[in-house]
Amino acid sequence: MNPARPSKEDIIQAHDRIRPFIHRTPVLTCETLDRHLSSHLFFKCENFQKAGAFKYRGATNSVQSLPPEQLKHGVATHSSGNHAQALAKAAGVKGIPAYVVMPSNSSKVKVEAVKNYGAEITFCVPTLQAREDTLKQVIAKTGATEVHPYDRLPTICGQATAAKELMEDIPGLDMIIAPVGGGGLLSGTALSAHYFSPATGVLAAEPAKAADAFESFTRKTFIPSVAPDTIADGLRTSLGNLTFPIILEHVSAIILVGEEEIIAAMRLVWERMKIIIETSSATAVAAVLKNMDMVRNKRVGIIVSGGNVDLDSLPWIIK
Amino acid sequence: MNPARPSKEDIIQAHDRIRPFIHRTPVLTCETLDRHLSSHLFFKCENFQKAGAFKYRGATNSVQSLPPEQLKHGVATHSSGNHAQALAKAAGVKGIPAYVVMPSNSSKVKVEAVKNYGAEITFCVPTLQAREDTLKQVIAKTGATEVHPYDRLPTICGQATAAKELMEDIPGLDMIIAPVGGGGLLSGTALSAHYFSPATGVLAAEPAKAADAFESFTRKTFIPSVAPDTIADGLRTSLGNLTFPIILEHVSAIILVGEEEIIAAMRLVWERMKIIIETSSATAVAAVLKNMDMVRNKRVGIIVSGGNVDLDSLPWIIK
Numbered sequence: 222m223n224p225a226r227p228s229k230e231d232i233i234q235a236h237d238r239i240r241p242f243i244h245r246t247p248v249l250t251c252e253t254l255d256r257h258l259s260s261h262l263f264f265k266c267e268n269f270q271k272a273g274a275f276k277y278r279g280a281t282n283s284v285q286s287l288p289p290e291q292l293k294h295g296v297a298t299h300s301s302g303n304h305a306q307a308l309a310k311a312a313g314v315k316g317i318p319a320y321v322v323m324p325s326n327s328s329k330v331k332v333e334a335v336k337n338y339g340a341e342i343t344f345c346v347p348t349l350q351a352r353e354d355t356l357k358q359v360i361a362k363t364g365a366t367e368v369h370p371y372d373r374l375p376t377i378c379g380q381a382t383a384a385k386e387l388m389e390d391i392p393g394l395d396m397i398i399a400p401v402g403g404g405g406l407l408s409g410t411a412l413s414a415h416y417f418s419p420a421t422g423v424l425a426a427e428p429a430k431a432a433d434a435f436e437s438f439t440r441k442t443f444i445p446s447v448a449p450d451t452i453a454d455g456l457r458t459s460l461g462n463l464t465f466p467i468i469l470e471h472v473s474a475i476i477l478v479g480e481e482e483i484i485a486a487m488r489l490v491w492e493r494m495k496i497i498i499e500t501s502s503a504t505a506v507a508a509v510l511k512n513m514d515m516v517r518n519k520r521v522g523i524i525v526s527g528g529n530v531d532l533d534s535l536p537w538i539i540k
Numbered sequence: 541m542n543p544a545r546p547s548k549e550d551i552i553q554a555h556d557r558i559r560p561f562i563h564r565t566p567v568l569t570c571e572t573l574d575r576h577l578s579s580h581l582f583f584k585c586e587n588f589q590k591a592g593a594f595k596y597r598g599a600t601n602s603v604q605s606l607p608p609e610q611l612k613h614g615v616a617t618h619s620s621g622n623h624a625q626a627l628a629k630a631a632g633v634k635g636i637p638a639y640v641v642m643p644s645n646s647s648k649v650k651v652e653a654v655k656n657y658g659a660e661i662t663f664c665v666p667t668l669q670a671r672e673d674t675l676k677q678v679i680a681k682t683g684a685t686e687v688h689p690y691d692r693l694p695t696i697c698g699q700a701t702a703a704k705e706l707m708e709d710i711p712g713l714d715m716i717i718a719p720v721g722g723g724g725l726l727s728g729t730a731l732s733a734h735y736f737s738p739a740t741g742v743l744a745a746e747p748a749k750a751a752d753a754f755e756s757f758t759r760k761t762f763i764p765s766v767a768p769d770t771i772a773d774g775l776r777t778s779l780g781n782l783t784f785p786i787i788l789e790h791v792s793a794i795i796l797v798g799e800e801e802i803i804a805a806m807r808l809v810w811e812r813m814k815i816i817i818e819t820s821s822a823t824a825v826a827a828v829l830k831n832m833d834m835v836r837n838k839r840v841g842i843i844v845s846g847g848n849v850d851l852d853s854l855p856w857i858i859k
Contacts, residue, residue, distance in 0.1 A: 247566065252590075268814045271571075488851060495587045495847035497814040528814035532807060538857055 226467060227378045229416035232409075235378035236385055239281045242314060246270050246383075248390050253493050260516040262509065263394065265387040268498050268528025272338070274455075275383050275406055275526050276307035276370070282379030283368045284311040292317050294364035299345075299352040301327040302455055303527050304370035309340035320365050322355045324348075330531055371405030372461025381409030387522050388418045397522035400504045401425040401434045401475065402456035404464030406526060411471035421522075422473045426508035428453045429477040434460055438468065438475045452480055452536055455501035455527065476508040483507050484536045497528045500536070545786060546697045548735035551728075554697035555704060558600045561633060565589050565702075567709050570813050579835040581828065582713065584706040587817050587847025591657070593774075594702050594725055594845050595626035595689070601698030602687045603630040611636050613683035618664075618671040620646040621774055622846055623689035628659035639684050641674045643667075649850055690724030691780025700728030706841050707737045716841035719823045720744040720753045720794065721775035723783030725845060730790035740841075741792045745827035747772045748796040753779055757787065757794045771799055771855055774820035774846065795827040802826050803855045816847045819855070 227235075249264045267275035284296060295318030298308050305321045312319035319340040323332060324347030335342055345355040360367060369376060383406070384397055397414060401407040411423040427434050431449030437460055449457040460468065478486075487503035489510075490496060498506070502525040509516055509523060546554075568583045586594040603615060614637030617627050624640045631638035638659040642651060643666035654661055664674040679686060688695060702725070703716055716733060720726040730742040746753050750768030756779055768776040779787065797805075806822035808829075809815060817825070821844040828835055828842060 273814065491816055491851060495592065495816040497810055497816060532810060532854070533857065535851070535854070535857070538852065538854070 225463065227374055227381065227412055231374070231378050232381045232385060232413060232416065235282045235375065236382045238285050239278060239379060239382065242281045242285065242311070243278055244270055245386055248387060249494060249496070251494050258509070258513050258516055259518060261520045262516070263387065263391045263520070263522045264494070264525050265383055265522060266496065266525050267383055268496060268502060268525050270527070272303065272307045272310045273527055273529040274303035274307065275380055275524070276303040277311060278382050279376035279379030279405060280304065280307035280311040280368065281314070283373065283375040284308070284315045284317065286375050287366060291366045294366065295319060296368045297356060297360050297363065297365035298322070298368050298370060299356045300370055301331060303529055305331065305335045305340070306338060306529070308368055309335045309338035313339040318363070318365065320359045320363055322352055322359060324352060328531060369461075371403030371458070372463050374463065376405050377409045377412070377463065377467070379409070380406045381413045383524055384410040384413040384522070385417055387524070388413065388421065391520070391522065392418075393520055394418065394421045394522045395519040396422040396424055397524065398424045398426055398505045398508055399524040400453070400456055400501045400526055401427050401468070402501065403458040404434065404460045404468050406524060407472060408464040408467035410524060411467060415471050423471060424508070425468070425472055425475040426505040427475055427477055428456055428483060428504055429479050431457050432477055434468070435475045435477055437465060438472070441469060451483075453483055453500040453504050455499065456504060476512065478504055478507040478511060482511060486510055488537055497530055498525050499527045499530050502526045502528070544782065546693055546700065546731055550693070550697050551700045551704060551732060551735065554601045554694065555701040557604050558597055558698060558701065561600045561604070561630075562597055563589055564705055567706060568813060568815070572812050577828070577832055577835055578837060580839045581835070582706065582710045582839070582841045583813070583844050584702055584841060585815065585844050586702055587815060587821060587844050589846070591622065591625045591629045592846055592848040593622040593626065594699055594843070595622040596630060597701050598690075598695035598698030598724060599623065599626035599630040599687065600633070602692065602694040603627070603634045603636065605694050606685060610685045613685065614638060615687045616675060616679050616682065616684035617641070617687050617689060618675045619689055620650060622848055624650065624654045624659070625657060625848070627687055628654045628657035632658040637682070637684065639678045639682055641671055641678060643671060647850060688780075690722035690777070691782050693782065695724050696728045696731070696782065696786075698728070699725045700732040702843055703729040703732040703841070704736055706843070707732065707740065710839070710841065711737075712839055713737065713740045713841045714838040715741040715743055716843065717743045717745055717824045717827055718843040719772070719775055719820045719845050720746050720787070721820065722777040723753065723779045723787050725843060726791065727783040727786035729843060730786060734790050742790060743827070744787070744791055744794040745824040746794055746796055747775055747802060747823055748798050750776050751796055753787070754794045754796055756784060757791070760788060772802055772819040772823050774818065775823060795831065797823055797826040797830060801830060805829055807856055816849055817844050818846045818849050821845045821847070
C-alpha cells in the first residue's frame with residue numbers, strides 16, 4: 222500500500238476482505254424526487270449498513286487487515302459517534318477487544334450501543350485534548366492498535382467500497398455526492414470514482430455551519446474545524462492529513478447547505494422514501510435539492526451515510 | 541369472478557393487471573431480530589409501495605378493471621386514511637376523476653396528499669352516517685363508481701398480490717402475519733397462501749383496543765367495531781361481508797396486542813431496520829415479538845402494511 226494514498230488494487234483488496242462481513246446495501250430510487258428534479262437519483266443506503274452507517278466498512282477493513290501480533294491486543298479509538306459503534310462491532314466479529322474512549326456527555330443511546338457490541342468504554346472530559354490523552358493512556362496500558370475514524374489508509378479503503386458498489390450496480394453515473402466531515406467517506410468515494418468510473422464527478426456536501434472543508438478546499442490550505450455549530454453531528458470534524466490531499470485532487474466541488482435545508486431534506490426523505498436517514502445523510506440530499514440545475518437530466522448517486530438517529534429528539538419537533 | 545370469493549385465477553389476473561403500475565416492494569430481513577427471536581423474519585415492505593401502503597394494489601386493481609362506460613364517470617370513496625390517497629393516485633394514473641369524501645377533522649397532511657394526487661374532496665361531519673350519506677350524494681351527482689376500501693372483490697384481489705409476491709420471493713414460509721382492520725389485506729393474504737402455498741399458515745394481528753375481528757373470529761359471528769380506541773388508526777374498522785367468511789375459513793389465529801407493544805415494535809423497527817412503518821404495520825411486528833415460541837426456528841413473513849406517519853406527532857414523544 223502506498224503510504225500516502227490507496228491504489229486501485231488496495232480498494233479492490235479491501236472490498237474482497239470485508240465483503241463477507243458487510244451488507245451490500247441496496248440502491249433506492251424515488252419517483253417523486255426524480256420527477257420534481259427532472260433527475261435520476263440513486264440512493265446508496267448505508268443507513269442499512271451494519272451498525273447503521275458506512276463506518277462499518279472502514280472499521281471492518283481496519284480490524285480484518287491487522288497482523289496477528291497486533292490483533293490479540295485489540296483496537297482502540299475515541300469517538301462519540303458512529304465510528305465507535307462500528308469499531309466495537311467489527312472487533313466483536315473478529316473476537317478481539319475494543320477500547321473506546323467516549324466523552325462523558327455522550328448520549329445514553331450511543332453508550333449503550335457501544336457497550337452492547339462488547340467494547341470496553343473509558344469516559345473522559347468532553348474535550349479533544351482529554352479524548353486524545355485518555356486514548357493514549359488506554360493504548361499504553363493495553364497495547365491496542367489505534368484505529369482512526371477517518372485519517373487512516375485502511376479506513377479510507379473501506380469507505381471507498383460504498384461508492385465502488387454503487388458504481389457497479391448503477392453504471393454511467395454523472396456524479397456522486399457524499400457528505401464531508403473528516404473526509405474518510407469523501408476521499409474514498411473520490412478515489413473509487415477516479416479508479417473505477419473516471420467520468421463520474423464527485424461532489425461533497427457540508428453544513429455551512431461547519432464549513433472547514435469548504436474553506437480548506439477553496440483556499441487549498443488546511444483550515445481546522447473550530448466550534449462547528451451544526452445539527453449534522455457526524456460532520457463537525459476537521460479534514461485529515463491523508464484525506465485532504467485526496468479531496469483536493471479528486472473532488473470537483475463542495476456545496477454548503479443551511480441547517481433548515483438539512484432538516485427539510487431529512488424530513489422529506491423520511492416522508493417520501495420511508496427510510497430513516499441521519500442529518501449527515503440529509504446534508505447530501507439537501508445539496509441536491511438546492512441545486513436543481515446541476516442535477517437536471519443527470520444520473521446522480523447520493524451516499525446515504527447513515528441512519529443512526531435519536532428518535533426521542535427529532536429536529537422538527539419542539540418538545 | 542365468483543361473486544363471493546376470488547379464485548386463484550382472479551388473483552393471478554389481478555396481479556398481471558396491476559403489475560405495470562405498482563412497485564414490486566422489497567423483502568427485508570433483520571439479523572438482530574432474527575438472532576433475538578431465533579427465527580427468520582421476512583418483511584414485505586408495502587411501506588415502500590406507491591402512496592405509502594398496500595392499499596394502492598387494491599385501488600389500482602379496482603380502477604384498472606372498471607369497464608369503459610364506468611371509467612369516464614370516475615371513482616368515489618369515503619376515507620380519511622391510506623385508501624383515499626391510494627384511490628386518488630390510482631385514478632390519477634388512469635386519468636379519471638376521483639371523488640373522496642373526508643371527515644372535516646382529517647389531518648392536514650392527508651388532505652393535502654389526496655389533493656395533490658388530483659382528487660376532488662368533499663368534506664363532511666366526522667360520523668360514519670355523514671360519510672356514507674355524503675358519498676351517496678356525490679355518487680348521485682357524478683355517476684362515479686364506489687370503490688370500497690376493503691369489502692370489494694377487486695380490492696381483495698389486489699391486496700392478495702402482496703402475499704403472492706412475498707411467497708414467490710421467499711419460498712417455504714411457515715407462516716405469514718398481517719394486520720387486520722376491515723380485512724381486505726388479511727383475506728387477500730389468506731387466499732394467496734391457500735392458493736399458492738397451502739402449507740403456509742396465515743395469522744392476523746389486531747390491537748386489543750379494537751378487538752372486533754378477534755371477537756368475530758372467536759364467536760364465529762360478526763361483531764362490529766364499536767368506539768375502537770387504538771393508536772393503530774388503520775385498524776379501527778369492522779370486518780366486511782366479503783372479508784369475514786374468507787378470514788373465518790382461511791386464517792388460523794388472530795393475535796391481540798396492546799398499545800404499548802405496538803409503539804415499542806414501531807420504534808424497534810425504526811431504530812434497528814431504519815425504515816418508517818406506521819402503527820398498523822407495527823401491530824403485526826408486535827404480534828411476532830410477543831410470541832417468540834410461535835416463531836422460533838420458523839420462516840415468518842410479515843406484511844408491513846404501510847409507512848404513512850405524521851412525523852409531527854410520534855407516539856413516544858410527549859410534546
